[in-house]
Amino acid sequence: MNPATPASGSNEMGWGSDVAAQLLRDLGFRYVALNPGASFRGLHDSLVNYLGDADPKMVLCLHEEHAVGIAHGWAKVTGEPMAVVLHSNVGLMHGSMAIFNAWCDRVPMLILGATGPVDAARRRPWIDWIHTATDQAALVRSFIKWDNQPASVPAMVEALLRADRLTRSGPPAPVYVCLDAALQEDPLQRPPALPQPRRFAAPAPSRPDAAALAAALQQLQAAERPVILAGKGARTTEAWTNRVRLAERLGAAVLTDLKAGAAFPTDHPLHAAPMFNFLSGPARAVLQQADLLLALDWIDLGGTLKQAWPAEAPPVPVIEVTLDHQLHHGASMEHQGLAAVDHPLAGDPDATVAELLAALGPAPARAGWHAASSPPPPAAPARHVTLSAVAAALRDAVEDPDLVSFVALSRGWPDQAWPLRHPLSYLGKDGGGGVGSGLGISIGAALALRGTGRLPVAVLGDGDVSMGINALWTAAHDGIPLLILVNNNRSYLNDELHQEGVARRRGRDPSRRWIGQRMDDPALDFAKLAEAQGVEAIGPVSRPEDVPAAIARALQVVQAGRPCLIDLLCPPGAERDLNEASGGRPAP
Template sequence: MKRNEAPVLPNEPAELAWGSDIAAAMLHHLGIEYVALNPGASYRGFHDSLVNYLGNEKPKMLLCLHEDHVVSIAHGYAKATDRAMGAILHSNVGLMHGLMGVFNAYCDRMPMLVVGATGPVAPELRRPWIDWIHTAKDQGALLRDYVKWDDEPRSPEAVIEAFLRGAQLTHTEPRAPVYICLDAGLQEQKLERPVTLPRDRYAPSQPPSADAAVVDRVADLLLGAKKPLLLFGRGSRRQDAWDLRVRLAELTGARVMTSIRERAVFPTEHPLHAHAPLNWLSPKAKDLVREADVIVSLDWVDLNGFLLQVTRKTEEIVATIAHVSLDSHIHRGWSMDYFGLPPVDVPVMANADRFVAQLVTTIEARGDVKPRPMPISQSRPEPTYAAKPGEEIAPRDIEVALAKIRASLPLTLAHVTIGWAGDVYPFRGPLDYLGHDGGAGLAAGPGITIGAALALKDAGRIVVSVLGDGDFLQGCTALWSAAHYEIPALFIISNNRSNFNDELHQEAVAKRRGRPVENRWIGQRIDEPPVDLAGLARAQGVAAEGPIRDHARLEQALQRALEEVQAGKPYLIDVHVAAGYANPPFSRGE
């Protein structure tokens, strides 16, 4: 973040003198680098403390034009780092704007410190009308069902404990956002007594390992299997964890599957990686599951839904199944993001990366175990476009163009569209791909991209996202923050001028009811007139071009765009694509 917004400060450092100074000091104490915000009077005291007490340093403020972007930028930052960023939301109204983003991050199991405000809680401090409608008796109730914890501290000492506990909980697996609501009255209260900030002794606990007997049992299963299958789901961004996943697969000769919904966890060019990263199971993938005699799921999200695509009676799957996950610690009754109950023979309550390390250590300690021979790596053909020259660009062709131009560039895909094929653009490291938005809430893609680019600004990587036009249109004003703070990222819009996923749903309903499928487009198309997406980007201060309608121009535009991003600037390309998906999603009832 290059832009300098240093405040004018007195020669002497500001004293810890106000209630809100404590909240700001705690963010600094916890090592929070950035806070995204959209201003509001409910936290004006806190805002002052961030500027005039901390000097807008550690954390730096990132101004956003909408609360959606506040949360999605913090979400993208966490996806790249596994660390929390601050997301500040104004009162009940700002919080309600940001709720969808919080739900996305919750489903994605990402850490985040969401700080809100209410009040003043004391009625005698409230201004007429506005402070009354912006005061809530239990503001945390708005999001309590999809955060890990929330609090509304009532004293300076309680503010300290709230931030300590919140940072502990959001970084303890399974991770999820936490919410701290600051009373406007307490923020603007002069401290009546000295307040001592804590020492560094409140770190989050290390994620748990598995019992040794369980590790031995799963090791025995993998080594005794004829056709073992490893499902790598959620995983950290650490290179050592990535290397251990590869080592486990090679020691056991297990075929590997990964999910396009989750972040990159395994090299997709490896000969043991049996299929392109999955959104839905292809016939080939279903056959691999049917043939497996042992399946080890390592924090795979929706394991039962995965098996359901092979057979409607998942309890009849013949393979012995081990499932490694801590996710049940966060399951509650409001959200169904716990998914269907899978048939599991060996449940393992442990962190997946730690369990992989335990398995590798155990297997290597058995001196007579030799790595099994791997399948012969097939030569990969040069990626080719699905559409012929002169035809409308196919959605998959954006992936092909990126693969063609990528060479040795250190690209990070921060987001891709729902129909991403995944078969021509390989993932070679843990920062190559950062997964989907968690809760499938539109408007998140632009902000997630900016948050990832902010986190990786000094990592020597080029952040790229491929976004749908609907996602971009709902989140386009996030680009102003990228322009203002000079956050380099490339936004590629796969623009089919439609809410196309819903067209498929309307077609499915029409077929079941014997009605005309030709009407599926009504109320779905974003056309006549087409929206000038490049114009929207330029209106936010981001250089843009398009619409691009042919492959040669697409490759040329990508070359120009990557040069601009390497020079430290955000850039957008609007690519007109044909309606359709490389991998069509399921329609309910199929």
């Protein structure tokens, strides 16, 4: 990490960009992630020489996609937005996939864009013309919550205040404010009187209509076999404890989703089936025995119900608590299938759980009607490195497994072998399925976890890591402790499984599924690629007996405050079927 550079020159507010920088500080932004660009050179100067690169401090990235990913990971841990700056139209295009991930994952984020001077008379030849757009936000408008391009300093103040309020309001999602380069660089006639941000704060979380809540509560109290689908929720111990209390009060079976992250302790007697991506056999059996369903901001409720009852609407009452419908439009299908719901409760899921608990009042917990899933049998010794062996070695090596935060998990991770007992035990997936997002999101989450005493661990596939490897430079540069375990099968194995499924359906040779999928000949050396970014790395580790020593060495590095990567060579077929291991279904 470079030593802090003291602010130089005049520290008086004198330029348009100084106003934007001051507002970021007043609004409480601690970091701003960026890759440099001339379209926001005015703002860059204000962050460095007016604010002194503190509150917010710059997080320098080698690609705009990583800058957005880091802000995404930060929000997954804190529930708060990080600021991101993207250079003109080209930087916005670079960052667009990561913005889509953040949109699908419903996380807050303040994205500042910039355009070459809107006034054509002020554009430099060539470069300012190709970096100026008449409607730059149109590139991402279908997957952001709100956008604005202010034309004056007072308008910029209002735009930033509104953007901050909207991104923090439920349901959260990224917002985009584009700053004209000329507006940034024009001198101020006089410094504006900036308003107090607290007067523009986001409202308290929404709660459902009282009559609708009372009707749903009556059905919950009458249910004998209720099931709670615990989806997205706050990463706070209060929200976590309330979900547990509600399940115990109702004696409800609970199901959780690998896409959403830890929402309920997975070794609790009421946790009725392993976490899943697609509905697993055990989870389907639980749903089919239920006499009522309570969905708490569940991802793809319609798809889940269709998997449980393919030929009919759910034969039991369904209560859905969500605000997600407020973001739905026709440009993107991330809203998923339309679910048949008997009691739609428009409200924040955690606030609604608190309301339900208050309405239920003090009473003894009811016995659960469904037995918890049994843990898997111990894995047989493997001839190759497997994720099961990696999980066992990591569990033996850490002092307290409950202080591990899995900021990412690849397919095949044996989640049943590692109970999740804290809201930060596992942060869920990237939202939009954009390959290459894992390292950026993991680094942002690790930045948010730095100093908390928790150990951030990212288990990532080789295809994902290969696309985002230079995000590691930021982790090395800023001293962000993070353990990265690369599940390296030298293939886009998920796609291999898809190709095998297609070949079998067509009566063709499934053994050729690897063609156009394998990342071999030459094999990628992830340890050397990581070392080239300044990150200590180990591997490739190809023998199971070498895994414990590699993990022990890596933990020493991370505990010293630095990132470390282990390249784990897990050949295709060494682990049991990856879809079954993740609680999913066979490749189509």
